[in-house]
Structure formats: structure tokens, C-alpha cells
Amino acid sequence: MTSSGAYMYGSLPDNLQTQFYNASLDDFATVLLAMKTIDGSEVPEVFAPSRQEILQAGMTAREFIKACSFDSDYCDFTDFHQWQNGVYGNCFTFNSVFSRMNETHHGLGKEHLQHIKTTTHYGARYGLRLMLNVSLDEYMMAVTPSIGVRVTIHHPQQVPFPEDNGFNVAVRSRTSVSVRRGEVHRVPKPHGNCHTDDEWNKKWAGAYRSEGCLIVCLEQRIRERCSCVRTLNTILMPVERHGRCNPTNQTQDECVAKIRLDFLHDLEPCDCRPPCMEKTYTTGLSFDEDNDEFSRILEDVKGIQTPVDAVKVHVYMESLSANVIKEAPAFTEVTLIANVGGSFGLFIGLSLVTIVELLEFLCDFLAMGFARLRFSDRPVGHRKVASAP
Template sequence: MDGLPRDPMTNPEKMDDYSEEAYGRPDYDENPKEGTQKIVKEFVDNATTHGIPRVLNASRPWHSRLFWCVVTLILAGVFLYQGSMLVFSFINRPTTTKISIITKSKLEFPAVTICNLNMLRRSMLKGTRFEKLAALDQDHAVSGIGLEDSDYSWFFSEPSSLGGETTDGETSEVDTTFPPNRGRRALNAESSYYSDDEYDYTDIEDIKDPNDWEALYNHSKASDYTNFKNYVKPTREEMRMLGHQAKDFILQCTFDTEACSYKNFTVIQNAEYGNCFVFNNAHKLKRKKRTPTSRTGSQYGLQLTLMLEQPEYIGVLSPDSGVKVAINDPRIYAFPEDDGIEAAPGIKTSIGIKKTSISRLPKPYGDCMRKHTSYYDPEKYDFSQRSCLKLCLQKTLQSECSCVTDILITGSMCQVTNREQGNCRNRVFSDFIRNRLNCNCSNACSESVFNPRIAISRWPATRHEAHLYDRLAMINKKAARILTNVAQSRNNLVRLSVFYEELNFENVVESPLITVESLFGSLGGLLGLYIGMSFISATEILVFIYELLRSSCSRRGNSSKHTKVSGP
């Protein structure tokens, strides 16, 4: 029996030992004050933090404990301030940008969009609503300024009338002189051509026919006729039929010294320039077929010889002669009127490009967008901010004014002679400029930008003209007529070169400045620096507070129990 454990109820002397040793905790119910002191002593002896145990250690002098209390409170305040600032910064989702140079053996070639600066061909206007546009050039010409259609008879005539190879194999001489007359309206000292009485600028609402080009021309008050050009709004189908054609516009084409042709280009319509032609259009190539290049330098890349057909120009609509060139990502829609480069005739324009790839963060770090379901169709082209804004404007015009001013969407064109449409259009444009249309068009999350560097030289060289004629005369009859005269060839031919300067690109990546991992790492560093604590130490403090609260609750429970027992 002596070796067996005894029931503590039969041995009251050992009851306290059993309650403390068997259950592993002090008897707070019987000795609450000693239990609290034991909890504090155990924490002071075993805590991994530094400042708090020195404050709670009862064996230390009071002034030492006071000193450590002040130091601990000050450093804890510093930690709380810097830690809260760090947390607030994390909540604001700041970002950082990393820029690196990446070198590749091959790079995807960009989309190159080329447009003639003339929208409509005058030879195709007969029988259309634009027929009288061509007559404006002749009606408003003065002596010595401007050319009539008869002055360009050499261009529109058949090749046989210009000479060439005779039946016996000999080459006849070609008469390259032009008629001396320069217009029918002579200007003398008594002429009132520039007097205000000549033109009666009536209000535009008095013009009943929106195709009365003479009346609209006279109404135009801008010295450069820019507002008159806004009156001429062909439809997409009219541009396709009446604009310049690829086979006449693109005479020569090579890519990385390999021959190509106008058949390698796809046609799009642009409200400013009519028919434009795109090389390496990813949408038309079913988005998967890419055109890479592994060569750099001006002798490689895309080389083009383009014919402007200046006799086809409409003077009032085309104050400039040349080509508009836009270089952009193959998967986005091009807007050459916004960011294109102009190439002049008689000049070789070399465009060396460097690629920059940009990656942005979506919410909650940024506001970039991958697609837009309201104003953009992602099945056709990838999202771009410019496309989104333009489509938003046209959608708003269509919904509020029942007309559009661009061919990006299908709809009837706004009539300049319609007062109601004009007022509505002005209101929408005003709201658009003030950013009141709620278009919600932010930057794209991923985009490629091509930075150009332009060089020009005189072209063609004198001794190269014979070789040029030898090749182009077989390709295009109109080009053969132009090349028989040096002045006309320089007025109508454009040489264009687009190439990579280097096979590397700048990669700009936006990333979070503070991640969850770096947030906790920084908070842990601040804890260790100012308070000498780790997250384990913080856990120990929480357990210590829990034990104190439990001890306090046990004491209150015992006090309530004794009150009930001692009552009557």
C-alpha cells in the first residue's frame, strides 16, 4: 500500500502539491497574489525581449526600472510611428519601375502604315458627289499659280502618245516640256480678286446642300482651309473606291533584301488620308504569324519606293505632298494622323527604330487596362488608349447626336449644315476635351513603343535614275511617264526605309514597391531595431497578458464565491 499513489482527498496535507504539480499551474484560487507574482517572475526570467523584463523585474532598483520604462515607451512610440507609416504606404500600393536592356537574336518587326497625304484621286471623282471639288482648283487659280487638268495630260494619256519604242526598235525622243499657261484667271491692277466684296460669307445654315463645295469653300474663313477640309467627309466605301490604290502607290518593296510587293500590304481606311496600307498587320495575318528580323542597318528592314501621283491631288484638300508613316505594334490599330512621320518626295527618308516594351500593373497598384468591353472590340485589335478614346467619342456622338465624325464605327456622318447636329457635336467635343464623357480609357497594361530616328538624303541620284526607270517602267505605266522627266520624278517618288538600329530593346517593368513579404520583413526589422523583439517575442507578450487576465478573472470568481458562502 505504501507504494501506491494516495487519493489526495484522503491526504489533505498533499492536496496543494497535487493541484500544483499534477496540473502544472499555480493555485490562483487560493493564492491569487502569489500566482500573479509567479506569472510575472516566469515572464521576466524567460522572455526573449529586452526592455519589458527590465521594467517588470522587482529585484531591480526603482530608478533603473523607471529608466527602462521610459526608454521602452519612447522606442515603442518610434516603432509605432514608423510601422504605421509603412502600413499606410502599403495600403496606397506604391510601385517602382525597373528598366533593363534585353538583347535578342531576332525581333518582331513592327507594323508600318503608309498613307498618301492626298485623300481622293481627282480622276475618279467624275459622276460622284465630289466632282466639283476638282473644279475648285481651276476656278480659283490665278495667272502663274496652280495648274489645270490640261497641264497634266501627259500623266493621264496613254503611253503611246509619249513616245517610247518605235516599230523599228529605235527609241523616239519624249517631249517633257509642259504648257506655259498656269491658269485662266488673270490678275491685273484693277482686279478686285482680293476685295471683301468678291466673297459674301453667308451663315453656313443658308447652305442647303451639304455637297455644295463652292459655297462651303467661300464660307471657309481659315487661311489654310483646315475647316473646309472638315466639311469633306467621305464614307469608308467612298474612300476605298476613290482613294489611291496599293498597286499604283507601292512601286518597289524589299524586306531584309528579299523581294515583296503591294500584295504584302493590307488596306485600312483613315478619315484623314483615305486608303492607308499596312505592312505586317497582325490582325490580317490572323495574329499568330509574325514577321521577325535578325538584321540591323539601313540596307535591311523594309525598303519602299512610293509614287504620290501628284496629278491626282486635290489642291484645296492636300496642301502638302508626301507620305505619312506610322510605326506601331502589329496588334494595335494605327492612327497615322496622330503620331505619323512625313516623308517628302525626291527624298530618301531613313527611319531607324528602337523598341521599348512597357509592362504596367493593374488594380490595386495601377489603373491600366487589358481590354475594354464598352468601346473596344478585342477580337480585332489589342487594347490601346488612343483607340479607346476615339471610339468613346464616336460612340457618344452616335448616341447623343445620331451621327459620327469618323469612320471608326458605322453611322451617318454629321452634316455641317445641320444646326441641331452642329450644336450637339460642339457640346460633345467640349465635354470630351474636359474629360466629362467618362470614357474610362487608361493606359494599356502591356504595349510596345518604337522610337524613331530620322535621316534624309537626296534621292534618286542622277546616275541611278536610268536604273530606276529600267525597273519601274515595267511595273507601272504611270511611273514610266513620270520618270521621263526629272522634275516630275522628284515631285512624285518617295523612297522610304524602316529598320532596326540594334537587336535589343528597352524593357520597362512596373512592379510593387512594397509586397506582403517585404511589409512583414520591414515590420520585423523595426521591431528588432527599436524594441529588440521578434514575432516570437510578441507572441510571448500576448501569452503573458493572457495569463494575467486569466489570473485576474479567477480571482474575481473566487471573491464572488466567498461572498455568497459568507452571506446569511
């Protein structure tokens, strides 16, 4: 679990577009006025911080994770892997293989699976319970369209993409998340055309996902041609040699827009086939109101202080069973041999029947011929007929 559109400014009126591109980031009102949308959803893109800025200004795991338990056992902020995301800043992943891998490591992290926590329980009595501190007083409200926590559920070996997958949890709320596991097994070549983890791990970390492939494909082109970083995910692409892409930079903005447009029109497609082995998680959400009196009792007895801007999340398995979908080849070498053998058996059987019938016809024909020859070789008797006087 991790808590944590193409921008086409060419459609802006000429005066606003020029004003937007020429605006200084210090002139916040000018930038807001020149934006295309009225809800300010482009603000995070314009004022996107670098990784170093996120590390310096973002919340640490100790500040963010105030209480943790897993299947009624104690856990704390040290059980979380911290990484940086371009949209949500510092992100914290529970039960991740990447917490024991360095940033330059490429692979699936199989050697670290022994350290992953597992559960043999299901139902709302068990699972992961978290109390998170949002600290609204430290928010940069002018550049933050929404407040709360972003949560995404994924496999320990998968790279999370909270900006594309996940759900939001509001401040001062209690959210329960039921999880059902699923698997999809696709057939590789020559019967199918899926992508294996081994191919992916030659250069990138984590289990292969089509979403990650598309992000890497487009991001590599943007970094090479536009000299800026549009998607920041320090697990997938830790190297950050350029600054963040800024929509107020006309050159960068037009460059990024062209790359994304060429991709949408299949002028520069990405080879992102579906994974041969895909693990999925289906979630169901429910909400209830927090009991302030119970929180006060815990604070008095156990010294657990509930933050004013707390977010409480409970994640549990709905069932230990999994929905498994397996593809199978319609025609394999075994079925080919079986079908060819069956066909040969059928044809040879018919041929034997035909040959027997032909032999029987020849025997009958020869027997009739010999019988005629024997009849024609017999001497013919002569009769003497006397004439009447």
C-alpha cells in the same frame, strides 16, 4: 508600318456662321469663304468621303506600292493590309495581324503572329524599303490641303492612328527612318490602375492603347447622339451605320461640339487608363536626294519603272536592344510579412530582455527579504552590569 482639334464654329461672326451652315456642298466657294481658318484646313472635314466612296475612288495597293523589299528579300503589295481612314483614305499596313482577321473579330490576333515577319538585323543596310506612287494627276486638288504620304510606325498588333501619330513624307523625296524599340510595364490592380489587353479585347480588336480608348469613347457618343460618323477607322470600328459628320450641318456640328466640350470639362469623362503593357517606337528621320541616273539604270536593266511622283521610304532598326521601363509595387504581401516578422522579432527580443531583467530584480528583492527575516529571528543576548560600591 502604315502609310497613309475640336471645331467650334460658334466663334464665327453671325453672318458667316449662318452662311456656312446654309451653304450647299456644291457651292464650294461659299463654303470656303465661310470657313473660320484662312488655310482651308477644315476642307477635309467638310468634304469627308464615306468608306464606300474611299473604296471606289481611292488608290489600290497594286497602284500605290510599286516596289518593296524587306531585309533584302522581295515583297509586294500582297504583304500589306488595306483599310480605310477618315482623314487619309485608303491606308496600307505592312506586317499587320489584321490582314488575317475579319472585321468583326475581337482580339489581339495572337494566333496570327506566326505569319509576322521578324528581323535579326539592324542598321541602314537592312529593313523595309518602299517605292510608292502618289499619282498627283489623280488628286482632288480642290479638297486636298497637302500632297504626299503619311507614315506611322507601330506594333503589328496595334491599331494605327495616322491622324494623331506619324510623319509626312514629301513627293519626289527619299526618306530614311531609324527606329528604336521600347517597352513600358505597369503594375495592375491592386497596386496600380492600368488597363489590360484582355479587358479591351472583349469588345475591340488590337492591343489596348489610351488613344484608341479615347477615340472609341467619344466616337460612340457622337454616333449615338449625333447620328453621324466623325472618326473613320475600319480596323477599330468597322460598322458605319450613319453618314459622315459634316460641319456645315448645324445640328451635327453643335452636337459634336457639346460632346467634346463636356469631355474637356470632365462632365463626361472616359475611363481610359494607361495600358499595363505598352510597346513604343521612337523614330529618327533623315532625307537625301534621289539619284535619277541610278533609277534610269534600274528601269533599263530590270524593268522597274520609277513613277514621276514617287515617294521612297526606308525603315530600319537602329538597334536590336530595347529600352524597358518596369514598375514594381512598393509594398507586396512578401514585404508585408517580412516587415511584420522583423517588427515582431524586434519587439519579442526587447520583451525577453525586459522579462529577464524583471526576474533578476525579483530574485534580488526576495533574497534581500529573506536575509532580513533571518536576521530578525536571532535571540538577542543580555548583559549583567554590576554597580560600583
